[in-house]
Amino acid sequence: MSGKINDGLEGIVVAETELSDVEGEAGRLTIGGFALEQLAGLRTFEWAIALLLDGAPPSEAREHALSRELAAARVEVFDSARQRIDPARDGMDALRASIAGLNGDQENPVRVISSVLVFVATWARTRCGLEPLRPSATATMAEDYLHLITGETNVEKVAALNSYLVSVIDHGLNASTFAARVVASTGSDLVSAVTAGIGALKGPLHGGAPGPVLDMLDAVQASGDAAAWLANELEQGRRIMGMGHRIYRTRDPRAFVLERALSKLAAAGIAAPRLATAKQVEQAAAEALKRKYPNRSLQTNVEFYTAVLLDTIGLPRWAFAPTFAVGRTPGWCAHVAEQRRKGRLIRPASVYVGSRHEHGPTVKSPEAREPEWNHGQQK
Numbered sequence: 001m002s003g004k005i006n007d008g009l010e011g012i013v014v015a016e017t018e019l020s021d022v023e024g025e026a027g028r029l030t031i032g033g034f035a036l037e038q039l040a041g042l043r044t045f046e047w048a049i050a051l052l053l054d055g056a057p058p059s060e061a062r063e064h065a066l067s068r069e070l071a072a073a074r075v076e077v078f079d080s081a082r083q084r085i086d087p088a089r090d091g092m093d094a095l096r097a098s099i100a101g102l103n104g105d106q107e108n109p110v111r112v113i114s115s116v117l118v119f120v121a122t123w124a125r126t127r128c129g130l131e132p133l134r135p136s137a138t139a140t141m142a143e144d145y146l147h148l149i150t151g152e153t154n155v156e157k158v159a160a161l162n163s164y165l166v167s168v169i170d171h172g173l174n175a176s177t178f179a180a181r182v183v184a185s186t187g188s189d190l191v192s193a194v195t196a197g198i199g200a201l202k203g204p205l206h207g208g209a210p211g212p213v214l215d216m217l218d219a220v221q222a223s224g225d226a227a228a229w230l231a232n233e234l235e236q237g238r239r240i241m242g243m244g245h246r247i248y249r250t251r252d253p254r255a256f257v258l259e260r261a262l263s264k265l266a267a268a269g270i271a272a273p274r275l276a277t278a279k280q281v282e283q284a285a286a287e288a289l290k291r292k293y294p295n296r297s298l299q300t301n302v303e304f305y306t307a308v309l310l311d312t313i314g315l316p317r318w319a320f321a322p323t324f325a326v327g328r329t330p331g332w333c334a335h336v337a338e339q340r341r342k343g344r345l346i347r348p349a350s351v352y353v354g355s356r357h358e359h360g361p362t363v364k365s366p367e368a369r370e371p372e373w374n375h376g377q378q379k
């Protein structure tokens with residue numbers, strides 16, 4: 001097949017969705033019909049989950065019922081969590097393996113969303129050398145998650161985490177959501193689709209960036225010269241984590257929302273230890289990228305302030321990517337349902353650039369072929 005290639009599928013539209021809209025030039029994010037700013041800091045994560053799963057804003061009764069259902073599912077999956085997770089592994093590896101281990105007949109999004117939260121929290125707690133805590137049957141997801149990992153119940157930190165979870169719940173056809181939809185389009189099950197989403201999210205170009213953002217802030221602080229440190233990174237051909245985006249040509253709207261959550265924390269007396277360095281690095285990075293790529297607007301993405309916020313509320317940096325998975329799983333589940341309603345296999349085409357031989361390969365008879373495992377050994 002021949003044809004124009006859109007590298008990385010850039011600009012290719014492959015689905016209609018009612019779940020979210022990412023407007024790159026305007027720097028606007030709409031989730032389930034609401035501007036991000038109408039949700040983050042104002043609605044619970046449960047409210048946003050109901051919005052995506054039901055396709056309509058939930059009533060108070062629906063929000064509470066879903067919250068109870070999610071909490072009950074967390075309590076239920078907790079007992080198996082310890083056997084399923086391996087604290088010695090990387091968080092995304094441990095999460096992928098534990099979710100992949102669920103039966104494919106678990107088509108219940110509530111169960112899958114709750115499993116992801118409990119597996120990550122149990123993994124993180126065990127990795128800290130602490131006894132895993134039992135989920136609460138009454139807490140919200142943000143309350144429970146913070147408590148299960150840090151043992152804390154601070155309301156301001158819970159509110160900040162809630163803002164974060166709502167901000168990342170869905171984001172158009174990002175790589176992990178696309179991966180989940182491709183799997184769902186084959187008629188496969190929800191667990192397989194979410195497992196694919198986790199695999200895609202792990203990469204540093206997608207959800208794996210916030211841990212490295214914190215490493216960068218520490219390295220810049222140690223160097224004492226943000227501009228020189230960043231220039232050296234770019235010279236070495238390395239990417240600046242937390243900067244640039246495939247769709248946004250502006251600063252990521254989620255960066256503003258997370259900064260606002262950090263300001264609320266500061267007003268409550270919870271200062272962000274790395275905020276001053278982050279602001280300095282952000283400005284220096286934007287300037288350095290502008291110099292290097294004058295024709296491409298590479299600005300702050302969600303991961304930059306995710307790192308600062310999750311660090312401030314006390315989550316360890318190695319739990320950042322799995323925390324992103326906790327926030328994004330409801331989006332994956334809603335996309336899987338939407339893809340199924342569409343019912344069409346996603347199967348793009350490729351352009352073959354390999355050779356075409358005129359004659360078939362020369363094949364030796366099986367007797368004349370030397371077994372590969374015999375190489376270098378006595379016959």
Ligand code: COA
Nearest residue numbers: 204205206209238239240241242243244245246296301303
């Ligand atoms: N640091 C350095 N260079 C960057 C960069 C960054 N953060 N983001 C993009 N670039 C470079 C690319 O390497 C490319 O250079 P090239 O033409 O010499 O190959 C050029 O800028 C244009 O890149 P673009 O097409 O805009 O990037 P993309 O759409 O392929 O990738 C990201 C988008 C997010 C993968 C990319 O910006 C990136 O790697 N960012 C850092 C990782 C990160 O923060 N990920 C989280 C995303 S939410």
